Amino acid sequence: MIKPEEVAKLTELARLEMSAEERTKIGQDLSAILDYVSELKSAGSAVGSPDLGRSAPGNPKSELPTASLPVNIWRADLPTPSSATREELLASAAASQDGYFKVKKILG
Amino acid sequence: MIKIDLTKLTLVKAAEALKRGDFNSQDLVAAYLQAIEEKNSALNIYLEVFTDEAKQQAEAADKRRERGESLGELDGLPIAIKDNMLIKGHLVSSGSQMLKPYSATYDATVIKKLREAGAIFLGRVNMDEFAMGSSNETSAYGPVKNPLDPTRVPGGSSGGSAAAVAANLALAALGSDTGGSIRQPASFCGLVGFKPSYGAVSRYGLMALSSSLDQIGPLTKTVEDTKLLFDVIKGQDPLDSTSTEAQNAKRKTQNFKIGVPWHFFEDKLEPEVLADFKQSLEKLKVAGHEVKDINLPNVKYSLPCYYVIQPAEASSNLARYDGLRYGYRQPGEKLLDDYLQTRGRGFGREVRRRIMLGTYVLSAGYYDAYYGQAKRVSKLISQELAQALETVDVIATPTTPSGAFKLGERLSDPIQMYLADIFTVPANIAGLPSVSIPAGKDKNQLPLGFQLTAGFGQEETILTLGQNYEHVISLS
Numbered sequence: 192m193i194k195p196e197e198v199a200k201l202t203e204l205a206r207l208e209m210s211a212e213e214r215t216k217i218g219q220d221l222s223a224i225l226d227y228v229s230e231l232k233s234a235g236s237a238v239g240s241p242d243l244g245r246s247a248p249g250n251p252k253s254e255l256p257t258a259s260l261p262v263n264i265w266r267a268d269l270p271t272p273s274s275a276t277r278e279e280l281l282a283s284a285a286a287s288q289d290g291y292f293k294v295k296k297i298l299g
Numbered sequence: 300m301i302k303i304d305l306t307k308l309t310l311v312k313a314a315e316a317l318k319r320g321d322f323n324s325q326d327l328v329a330a331y332l333q334a335i336e337e338k339n340s341a342l343n344i345y346l347e348v349f350t351d352e353a354k355q356q357a358e359a360a361d362k363r364r365e366r367g368e369s370l371g372e373l374d375g376l377p378i379a380i381k382d383n384m385l386i387k388g389h390l391v392s393s394g395s396q397m398l399k400p401y402s403a404t405y406d407a408t409v410i411k412k413l414r415e416a417g418a419i420f421l422g423r424v425n426m427d428e429f430a431m432g433s434s435n436e437t438s439a440y441g442p443v444k445n446p447l448d449p450t451r452v453p454g455g456s457s458g459g460s461a462a463a464v465a466a467n468l469a470l471a472a473l474g475s476d477t478g479g480s481i482r483q484p485a486s487f488c489g490l491v492g493f494k495p496s497y498g499a500v501s502r503y504g505l506m507a508l509s510s511s512l513d514q515i516g517p518l519t520k521t522v523e524d525t526k527l528l529f530d531v532i533k534g535q536d537p538l539d540s541t542s543t544e545a546q547n548a549k550r551k552t553q554n555f556k557i558g559v560p561w562h563f564f565e566d567k568l569e570p571e572v573l574a575d576f577k578q579s580l581e582k583l584k585v586a587g588h589e590v591k592d593i594n595l596p597n598v599k600y601s602l603p604c605y606y607v608i609q610p611a612e613a614s615s616n617l618a619r620y621d622g623l624r625y626g627y628r629q630p631g632e633k634l635l636d637d638y639l640q641t642r643g644r645g646f647g648r649e650v651r652r653r654i655m656l657g658t659y660v661l662s663a664g665y666y667d668a669y670y671g672q673a674k675r676v677s678k679l680i681s682q683e684l685a686q687a688l689e690t691v692d693v694i695a696t697p698t699t700p701s702g703a704f705k706l707g708e709r710l711s712d713p714i715q716m717y718l719a720d721i722f723t724v725p726a727n728i729a730g731l732p733s734v735s736i737p738a739g740k741d742k743n744q745l746p747l748g749f750q751l752t753a754g755f756g757q758e759e760t761i762l763t764l765g766q767n768y769e770h771v772i773s774l775s
Contacts, residue, residue: 193659205614205658206621206635207651208643220652220713221659227714228603228669234676237596241682266540274405274538283401283625294623295634 192222303330305467310524313470314372317364324357324364324375324419331377331421335468342444344462346382346392348422353377356419363417372527374417379469381460382423383430384515385504386410393506394426394438394456397645398626407504408539409473409515409532416531421469424459428647429617430475430508432456433483433719434709437649442706445488447745451703454484454719460518461488471519471528475505477512478605479698479723482735485518486698486748489737491765492518493525496755497730498543500529501536509612510541512605512727522736522765529758551692555764557583557751558593558691564722569701572747575739576697579749582771588764593687593694600676601725606717607660607673608728614657620645652713681729688731688754693761696722698748702741722750732758736765738772 198218202209209217234240277290286293301322308316316322332350339345360375369375380386383393385403387410392398406414413420427437435443435458443458445451446466453462457474461484464472474481476494485492493516500515507513517528536542559580565573580590622628622641629640646654660669687694699719709716726733732755735748749768753760 197659198655201655201658201662202639202643204662205654206618206638206642207646207654208639209651213651217652217655221656223714224606224656225659225669228607228673230603231600231607231669231672231676234597234600234604234672235679239594239596241597241679241686264540264543266537271537279404280624282404285623285628285630292624295637297634 192225193218301326305330305334308470309520310376310470310527313376317375324360328353328357328377328419331468338466338468342446342462342466343441344424344443344459344468345422346425346440349420353419353421360417370417373531376470377419377421379421379424379460379463379472381426381457381474383426383475383506384410386420394428394440396439396627397620401625408501408536412532424463426459427456428650430456430477430480431649431653433716436710437647439647445703451705454487456480457484461485461490464490464518471517471524473515474518475513475515477508477609478727479720481516481518482698482723482733482750483719486735487703489746490518490520491522491525491736493734494726495758496732498541500532501539501542503536503538507616509609511612512609522762522769526762551760552763553587555588555693556691557588557590558687558694559590560593560595560598563595563598564696567700568697571742572697572701575747579738583768586767586771591691593691595683595687597679597683598725601680601728602721604673604676604728605724607669610653610657611661611670614654617654677728680725684729693764694752696750698722698735698750702743702745702747726752731755732761734761734765736768
């Protein structure tokens with residue numbers, strides 16, 4: 192189900208170095224798991240399922256009874272005191288300089 | 300040293316003993332430190348014991364008690380903390396090499412609350428790596444053994460937390476539950492394991508696995524102890540914008556309506572597990588509660604839903620581990636090599652598998668078919684459960700399909716391992732409070748759990764019925 196090129200691409204995206212052997216094994220595992228989760232396609236089709244307007248995400252019918260479920264909240268856009276000092280946070284850095292994390296160059 | 304029988308203690312009993320003067324906190328901590336020294340290496344529970352700090356905390360607690368300035372019920376009581384919660388100044392590992400070494404730069408909110416209540420931290424306990432696992436076998440520090448049978452797993456991912464309490468190496472423990480990681484190990488070790496409603500306990504300072512599913516909760520010997528700990532750690536926290544004040548509209552104390560979705564689990568259980576579950580229900584009926592069949596046609600999609608959402612969110616949350624700001628690093632030639640090598644070698648196999656899976660289901664072209672669909676299905680499941688919970692007060696199922704399995708038994712087939720969570724994940728998907736309470740025994744004489752789930756914010760409902768169930772079971 193999942194092709195070797197896709198596995199290789201995933202290791203790049205996920206930034207995970209992997210031996211060829213492991214890539215093969217993980218490809219098999221992922222195929223099995225993806226097979227298992229593809230059951231999700233049939234959800235909502237059984238008799239007695241709540242109506243969700245599945246074909247259109249964002250459809251108002253897919254909103255849940257608000258009384259019984261948590262609602263998204265936002266905090267005020269105000270600064271809060273830091274839990275740690277700059278020194279404390281830099282203490283574990285691989286490299287730091289002048290109060291900054293120092294990293295290898297990203298471009299070029 | 301005063302001889303204390305740790306097997307007879309609970310948080311509540313220990314608090315009473317401290318008040319009576321049977322022993323003091325220093326005696327208690329000394330007893331636990333001794334027990335840990337004797338038993339820990341065989342069971343591999345504690346990754347680090349905070350010997351000096353625990354003694355200091357005990358001394359401070361005793362002085363407060365002498366002055367009549369006790370901080371409350373938890374003051375002077377020793378507990379264990381799952382090693383994915385930050386305790387300022389202490390190493391913390393999330394069961395991984397990836398954070399070797401990393402010292403917490405702040406206290407998690409739950410830790411801060413426990414400190415203010417006078418609780419003593421005995422140490423940090425082992426867990427599945429980055430909380431990914433159902434057996435505590437994925438830890439980079441070796442598996443934890445089930446104290447009731449060391450050839451078997453304690454469950455996971457809070458395996459160390461469960462084993463610590465079951466082995467009488469702590470009075471209680473904190474764990475975290477994303478798909479059952481508190482309730483399943485509690486069930487395997489004969490304890491009460493409680494996952495609060497999503498948002499009831501602040502996640503600030505908990506290393507995130509799956510941000511829409513994670514919750515912190517207690518593992519204890521009794522429901523009374525769980526209530527005590529929960530009351531201290533719960534509450535809205537400005538540092539966690541997903542946290543809310545628990546709303547509790549219902550105040551029922553007896554004659555609960557218990558809904559059972561037989562179709563969901565009847566054919567998935569070992570025969571003695573089904574028999575034990577039926578017996579639990581009979582006892583509850585005798586105690587005056589009503590048991591009703593309920594139909595939940597989509598709840599079976601909870602596990603596939605979970606194994607899309609959780610890896611997806613984990614792949615995002617674990618992107619921060621790159622060795623630049625903290626932790627393990629394997630520098631390469633260029634920056635990209637730093638990332639590839641650090642992460643490729645710092646993360647264990649299960650973590651790498653789930654990050655890959657998460658990356659796949661979130662990638663362009665697959666995002667809507669997998670992650671989008673899983674989010675839609677979770678809404679469906681949440682709605683279905685909410686509707687059912689309008690007709691009954693709680694939903695009851697066995698916590699797990701079986702008792703504790705043998706170490707190594709399920710390592711080769713990931714899906715077999717994942718199926719251990721089949722009854723626990725719906726509560727995470729829907730954000731509902733859920734508790735596992737010790738029930739009978741399986742065919743190997745190992746503990747089984749009885750699980751109750753209630754509506755959002757209805758912690759009190761399941762804990763009240765839970766206490767009644769505890770009482771009813773103890774009578775037989």
